[in-house]
Amino acid sequence: MDKVKVGFIGCGGIAQYHFGHFEKMRDKAQIVAACDLQEERAKATADRFQAKAYLDYKQMLSKEKLDALFVCVQPGAHDGMEMLAIEKSIPMFVQKPMTLDMAYAKKVLAGLKKKKLPSAVGLQCRYCDSLLVAKRWADTHDIGVISGHRLGGMPKVWWWRVMEQSGGQAVEQTIHDFDLLRYIFGEVTSVRSVRRRGLMTDVENYNVDDASSTVLTFKSGAIGTFSTGCFGPGAHDMNAYAADSRLLYTIFGNYKITEPNRTIEGKASNDYGQECTETFIDVVRGALPADEVLSPYADAMKTLALVFAINKSMDNDGAPVTPSI
Known part of the structure; x- marks a missing residue:
């Protein structure tokens, strides 16, 4: 089974948490693209995983062929990256809280359902x-x-x-x-x-x-x-x-x-954090059914x-x- 090609939007503190998980499953997934508004963080991530660094997520999503996307930006910064990923039929893992705008969350959920895309939210507990x-x-x-x-x-x-x-x-x-x-x-x-x-x-x-x-x-x-x-x-x-x-x-x-x-x-x-990240990757790989994700976007919206x-x-x-x- 081919490795899952993963992109990251946001390379700050919570992304670092996930990076440690990816280093433990190099046989399953590979981070191929990393985007951050701070150039040094994007480059550091790219160096760590031999990936491509970006400063603009729109450019990253247009150039890279991704199997999965991790959205790790602050709650107030969700400005369309999920919708663009849905257009490209990319499964998503979104950090909590997924947005500060319930209307936006509804649009994301509707898009995920229409495309029948796997999703997860970082409620690792x-x-x-x-x-x-x-x-x-x-x-x-x-x-x-x-x-x-x-x-x-x-x-x-x-x-x-x-x-x-x-x-x-x-x-x-x-x-x-x-x-x-x-x-x-x-x-x-x-x-x-x-x-x-x-x-x-x-x-x-x-x-x-x-x-x-x-x-x-x-x-x-x-x-x-x-x-x-x-x-x-x-x-x-x-x-x-x-x-x-x-x-x-x-x-x-x-x-x-x-x-x-x-x-x-x-x-x-x-290691429940590792299990949270890895379960989503296994679902994207087809190694697990989608209902193995304990915190899909639809349920996380209730929280x-x-x-x-x-x-x-x-x-x-x-x-x-x-x-x-």
Whole structure:
């Protein structure tokens, strides 16, 4: 089977994450083209993989014959690259969040469906093997309440602290946690969210939320609360409570189930980031069916709608908002 010829749009931090994955599957795929607005990053990537460097993705997509495309640009920079790739029938892996414009996401999804193209979104936490334990627990318990936190760790890139480019922490960073809430506990029918600002006073050109807290109502009837902030020491936890049992789960795949007569603990044993990237490549190669992708564009849009609803509720003083596509 021939190697999958891959192009990258964006060669920054998250692309570097994927580059490490590609170096572990040189027998399956080859990065042949790399595009970035910063010439040195495009050239460095080209040198690393013996690929062709570009500064303009339109030029890259017109000149290169690609089997797959990875879109790794900041959320506010999606300006048509997906649509051009769809025109050329190129399967796509798009980093989360896929855009800050739901209307644009709808156009992309419609194009993917029309061409029947494989797709994936970088919600790699779904690929933790230990997630199956958490989901099995949730599916077999009547859950009353869920609570969680994600605190600390403000990314240093300029665009992250600009709301118009990143969408803020709930959209750009905590989307992983909200996606896991959907995946483990089911769909969310309503959110109420409030924000906190004024803590990060020493960061220039910063207008995102310092913290937010969200109340989520699940279709199952469960009630969830989730707080997130880009300040202070790191904290990652998700707790769910049933009448006689409790689940603790983290985005890193650690879990603890507490029952009346026993405690079960464990952690992820796989490289879930590698598995996320490689599963998509295997689907493009025809080695796996398309439904092996755990985060296709269509499903990721539901998580995108959820985090957009959270922002909308914040903008409206905590008014209830129903996530919708």
